[in-house]
Amino acid sequence: MYIIVAFITALVLVSVIYYTGNWGVVRVRATTTTSLYATGLLDYLSNKYMKQHPDTRIDFMPVGSGEALRRAGDGEACLVLVHAPSLEKEYIDRGVIYYHRIFAYNYFVIVGPGNDPAHVSNATNIVDAMKKIYNAGEAGKAKFISRGDNSGTNVRELMLWKKTGLDPNDRKWYIVSGTGMGQTLVMADQMNAYTLSDKATYLKYLASNRIHNLKILYSNDTALINIYSAYLVKGCNGKELERAKGFIDFITSSRGQELIASYGVELYGEPLFYPANNKTSLADTWSKLVKGLDP
């Protein structure tokens, strides 16, 4: 009996201490695309930011860009970090998000089995690369895994197919996996399939030995650019808004941009993300992507 009473008392005490420990802390709810979070970049940046604002906690919810924006629309976030320009535009037009700042970019790459049955590595341009995969797929020599989850990567992949004028839907070799980027890479590796990936997630999974056969077979500095944007969400206010805005200003400041540029270089041998301040044409490129034009 005494043991039970002591146990309950201890439980109550612990929870009281736990909750009072968080008094005075400003929590910022942030939804973010998985690639930014899984690479560790956001934790790295937010830790630096919290050094300046020790009373701030940024709670990242790593989800696909589609869900990240949807949650923002439901008022469940104050800060959004995504990479799906055409989706972003819809939410800007609906008045859900504002204060658009491009803070980083990198590239999408086509990865596939090392022996490259579709000869994607000989492709002259991205449309040619996609066509080669389509033809090899039809010939039964290759498979392609699509995320199918309305994420930024998935949106871009569908845009690329549209440019080829071919429709891979319902083809046997076109596998719609509906999984996150990391697991899709693991699946492509296991199934000897091609897929479109952001370069950062690919490098991370390669370095941590999660994938073995997948190689980068096609990359392109202009056609496959991948732009990451930050937004504030309408309806968010008070200190949370102030700190969310502070975070966006921090990652777009020269110090924040330096941190982005150097992140991961030691571990992966090359940067995972490039700072937006070294490329002036990003806003133009972003607008083109919204309209589905070639970047």
Place this chain on the structure above:
Amino acid sequence: MMDELLGIITRSIIISGTATLLASTWSIPLAYRLSHKTRAGYIRSILEALVGVPTVLIGLLLYMILCSQCPLGLLGILYTPIAIVIGEAILVTPLITAVSLYEISRVRARYGELAQSLGASDRQVMEVVLKYSIPGIIGALLMGFSRAIGELGVALIVGGNIKGYTRVMTTAIALEVSRGEYEEAILLGLLLLLIVAVIAVGLRMIRGGRD
């Protein structure tokens, strides 16, 4: 859209049903054997603890056995429905065994010992005990099926949520949520709930006939 939805529902039922039947082929004999032991209390506790094992853990362990560089990689069953069936069968084994053991032990105490005292052979005792345990065992199987059809971790990790192939109700719900399509996720969720509820009512009716 409707075709795909029907496909997902039938696929879920077939996969989880096969998994439950597969698990029963070893769970029920195991439960019967354990019911012999008068001091099976520890084993029973362990089984009951294993009922709550996280589905993602089983999915991950199975992945580490089935992946192409892994011990059973040559089988090539990763990202196929077979992998989900195996994973779910492992998942529901403790549940089916624990519930069956409880039922069989009860029946054995009531009828088995009586049969034995009347001079029945081991085989005859088994026939009597199993015959009267059938409603309880069916209940255990339906509980196992509910657990299997409602789990996400195994289906996502070793199934891969491939459209038209390994996409089941729970992985489809998770996907619709990640796409921001909450309405479709809710529809699928309600259908899943309906299936599980129908099973629960069926369970009640089977047990109601006895108690």
